[in-house]
Amino acid sequence: MKTYNILSTFRIIKNSAFLQMKSNAVSIYFIATAFIQPVIFTLISVGTYVYGKKPDFGLFAITGTGLISIWNSNLFTSGEIINNERRTGTLSLIMATPTSLMLILLGKSFANALTSAFAMGITFLTGMIAYRLPIGIADPLNFAISLLLIIFSITCLGLVFGSLFILSRNAGEFTSVANYPVYLLSGLSVPLTLLPLWTRPLSQLLTPTWGNIVLNEAATHTHADLLPNYLIIIGLSIIYLIIARVLYKKVEYLALEAGTLERW
Amino acid sequence: MTIITTQNLRRTYETTTGLIRRKKKEITALDGVDLSIPSGEMFGLLGQNGAGKTTITRILSTVLLPTSGSAQIFGLDVVKSVRDIRPRIGLVFGGERGLYWRLSGYDNLQYFADLYRVPPHIARRRIPELLELVGLTDRANERIEGYSRGMKQRLHIARGLIHDPELLFLDEPTIGLDPLAARGLREVIRNLNQQGKTIFLTSHYMFEIDALCDRVAIMNKGKILITDTPSALKKVVANLEVVEVECFGAPEDVIQKIQAHPAVKAVNIERLEQSQLIQIQAPAGAELVKEFLGILEGVQVRKVVTRQPTLEDAYVKLVGDEEKRSKG
DSSP states (O other), X not given: OHHHHHHHHHHHHHHHHHHHHHHHHTOHHHHIIIIIHHHHHHHHHHHHHHHTTOGGGHHHHHHHHHHHHXXXXXXXXXXXXXXXXXXXXXXXXXXXXXXXHHHHHHHHHHHHHHHHTHHHHHHHHHHHHHHOOOOOOSOHHHHHHHHHHHHHHHHHHHHHHHTHHHHOTTHHHHHHHHHHHHHHHTTSSSOGXXXXXXXXXXXXXXXXXXXXXXXXXXHHOTTOOOHHHHHHHHHHHHHHHHHHHHHHHHHHHHHHHHTOTTOO | OEEEEEEEEEEEEEEEEOSSSOEEEEEEEEEEEEEEEEXXXXXXXXXXXXXXXXXXXXXXXXXXXXXXXXXXXXXXXXXXXXXXXXXXXXXXXXXXXXXXXXXXXXXXXHHHHHHTTOOHHHHHHHHHHHHHHTTOGGGTTSBGGGSOHHHHHHHHHHHHTTTOOSEEEEESTTTTOOHHHHHHHHHHHHHHHHTTOEEEEEESOHHHHHHHOSEEEEEXXXXXXXXXXXXXXXXXXTTEEEEEEEEEOOOHHHHHHHHHSTTOOEEEEEEOSSSEEEEEEEETTXXXXXXXXXXXXXXXXXXXXXXXXXXXXXXXXXXXXXHHHHHO
C-alpha cells in the first residue's frame, strides 16, 4: 500500500508537470519571462560590468542573470498557476480531491523551473554573442548537477511564496515586492561583498546565494569540492518544503474559511 | 442509512463597499439549514439565484467552511474529516469552467484519476467506460476547447465519477444547455441514481427537479422553506389553478392591483423576449379571468390561458408566502 502511495505521488507530480509544460508551450507570458527577459537582463547586467571596465565579472553576471531568470519565471509563474486554476474554475475542483494542493503545485512549479533552465543557456549565449565574452565551463558535470539542484531548490522556495496566491488573487503585488530583495540578498545582481555585513545571515538562508556560488565554481574550476554546498542547498530545500507544508495547510484552511477559491 | 445531515448550518460572507470610507457588510448566504438525506436518494435543492444552493453544495463537498452549525457526510464532519470524505464524493459544477481546455477529454479524466489516486489499471478500464456513458468516445482525444457546451457538461459528469464516488453533488448541471443536451444529461443522471448512487442535485429548473428527484427542498434567502416529495409539494397548490396572461408593458400599479385581488394567492411575472407573462394563482373554478382582464384594461393582451399548477407554481406560492411573512 505504501509503495503504491509513493508511486501514485510520483505520478501526480509527473503528470502535473506535463500538464504545466503543455500549458507553457502556448503561454505568451511564460515565453516572455523564460526566454525574452533573460536576454534583456543579460544585456543590462553584463553590459554594466563590461562597460565599467570589469569584464572579469562577466561570468558572475551571466550566472547571476540566469538565476534571476529561473527565480523570476518560477516565482511569477507559480503564482500564475494558482490564479490560472482559479480563473478556469479548476482550483476548487483540485482542492476537492484527496491530493494535497502543494503536491500538485510542486509538479507544476518544477516544470516551470525546468523549462526556465533554458534561461541559463540563453544568458550564456547572449553574453557570448553580444559582448564576445570567452565563456567556457570548466566542470560541465558539476555545472549540470548544480543547475538541477538549484532548479529543484528554487522550486521549493517558489512554493513558499506561491502559497499566498491561494489566499488572494492579488498576491502578485506582494511577490513583486519580495522579488528584488531576493536578487540583492542572493548576490545575483551585485556581489555579496558589496552588501552590509548584517545582510549575510539573510543571504545564507536563500538558496540562490548558494546556487550562484556552485555555478560559478563549476564554471571556473575543474574538480572543485562542491559537496558541502550541495548539502546546504539540499538542506535549505528541505526547510523550504517543511515551511511550505505548514503554510499550505494554514492557507488552504483560510481560503476555505474566506471562500476565496473561486473569487476572480 | 442517512448519508448527509446538517444541523443549523450557517454561512456568512463579508463584503466591503465604498472606496475611501470602506464599510463592511455581512451577507447571510445560509441561515440555519437542517437536512437529512438517506443513502440512494436523488435529492433536489430548488431555489432562485442567490438562494444559497451553491453555498450549501460547496460546504458539503468540503471546499467551503461553514460559519457555524455542523454538517456530516457518511457520519463524518465536513470540517474535521476532509481527507476521509473527499475520496468518497464527486463534485460537478454547471457551466464550462472546471476543465483543462488545452488537454483532451481523455487527458482531463486521466489527470483527475491521478489526483483521486485511482490505480492505473482501474483508470485504464474506467475512463473508456465513462466516455461511453456520457457519449464522448468519438471525441475523447480532441482538445476540450473544441467541445460544445453540452459536451463539456457531459465530460464534467464523467470527471465527477472518475473515482466511483458513493455520493455525487451536481450543482446546476444542465445550466445553459440546449433542450436536447439537457435531456440527454438528465438521462445520464437518472441512470446513475438507478445504479445506486446518492445524488444531491441543485437547479432552478423546476421541471428538472420534478422529473428526477425523490425529494425536494425549496430554498429562499439561505433558508429551507419546506422539504417533501414533488407530488406532496404540488398539493400545496392542488386546489388552485393558474391564469397566464401574456401582455405588453403592464404597468406596476396594474400588477399591484392584481396582487391585491382577494382571490389571488400568488403572482409571478416572467419577462419574455418582447412581452410579459403574468402567472396568477387563484382558487380553481373561480370565474376570475374576466376580472383580471378588467384590471388589465388598456394593456395590450396577447394571450390568456388557464392551466393546472405545476411544481414551479408550488415554488412560487411557497416563496411568495415566505416573502409576505417576512415583510410582516
